[in-house]
Amino acid sequence: MQKGEQLYEGKAKVVYATDDPQRLILHFKDDTSAFDGEKVERLAHKGEVNNKFNAFIMQKLAAAGIPNHFERLLSERESVVKRLxxxxxxxxxxxxxxxxxxxxxxxxxxxxxxxxxxxxxxxxxxxxxxxxxxxxxxxxxxxxxxxxxxxxxxxxxxxxxxxxxxxxxxxxxxxxxxxxxxxxxxxxxxxxxxxxxxxxxxxxxxxxxxxxxxxxxxxxxxxxxxxxxxxxxxxx
Structure with missing residues (x-):
């Protein structure tokens, strides 16, 4: 799967298109914000932790019959998801x-x-x-x-x-x-x-x-x- 153009950057993630129009790549950032962006810091390794944490939880939910967009981990900071x-x-x-x-x-x-x-x-x-x-x-x-x-x-x-x-x-x-x-x-x-x-x-x-x-x-x-x-x- 090839990463395409950046579609969106939020406070904690960047979303990229892929060569599959029904799939996206989520990149988890180290940036952390609160109070609608008034307080912002970069915390080392946060993106890696959240990427793997999210994958774990989404897989647990899917196993319990709760459908979600997660498909697979792609790297330390990135995951492949369905394009919703x-x-x-x-x-x-x-x-x-x-x-x-x-x-x-x-x-x-x-x-x-x-x-x-x-x-x-x-x-x-x-x-x-x-x-x-x-x-x-x-x-x-x-x-x-x-x-x-x-x-x-x-x-x-x-x-x-x-x-x-x-x-x-x-x-x-x-x-x-x-x-x-x-x-x-x-x-x-x-x-x-x-x-x-x-x-x-x-x-x-x-x-x-x-x-x-x-x-x-x-x-x-x-x-x-x-x-x-x-x-x-x-x-x-």
Whole structure:
């Protein structure tokens, strides 16, 4: 497979075309950002860790019957994925209160949520990814009613799979976001799953082992990602 032109560069990844019109290459960068790009740093080896972490999680989800775009690792920093028509909303599940839900609702961090909460957000950095609902999504044509239902179904199923996976490794899956796209008439999970897009706490100490270490200036960001990978058995 030959790498083609660069199609897009985001905060954490670069997307390239290939000689197969239905396949893309994702290149995972060392760049790390927070607060809509206001805080940016380059952290050595982060791209390599996230590439392999994402491959591991996507394969686990696929094995559990959750279809996604991942096909194979290409190199230390690159993966081959199906080319999706992305749906411009994020699906967020929260098992424990942290981050924006605590700020919005004035609730303390660390409350267990039963059942987990589900939220949609519009992917739009300029608008700071505002929360939207199913009515907005259908009215503005971002997704059909059937696609919305499918995204919710797959997100809840992913939560059950991943909560157990992380719990078995001594970790709490606090919350996470997923993105979806269309491929050959199906809705598939796309983008990535890494500690950049979820919150993970040590089950005993509640130490943060995710991107909040960067947001809050705690240091040891890549080391925390590596620790989570080690516990899961990800080959780095």
């Amino acid at each position: 028509e992305m749906i411009p909303v994020e699906c967020v599940v929260r098992n424990v209160t942290a981050g924006s839900i605590s700020r919005r609702l004035g609730v303390p961090e660390g409350m267990e949520l039963d059942p987990p909460t589900f939220e949609f957000f519009l992917k739009n950095d300029a608008l700071h990814d505002p929360m939207v609902n199913e009515s907005h999504i259908r009215a503005f044509g971002w997704a059909t009613e059937e696609e919305v239902a499918r995204m919710k179904e797959l997100t809840y199923r992913a939560n059950e799979v991943l909560k157990k996976l992380f719990a078995d490794a001594g970790l709490i899956l606090v919350d996470f976001k997923l993105e979806f796209g269309r491929f050959d008439g199906q809705v598939l999970l796309g983008d990535e799953f890494s500690p950049d897009g979820c919150r993970l706490w040590d089950a005993q100490t509640r130490e943060k082992l995710d991107k909040d270490r960067f947001r809050r200036g705690l240091g040891g960001v890549v080391e925390a990602y590596q620790e989570v990978a080690r516990r899961l058995g990800v080959a780095l």
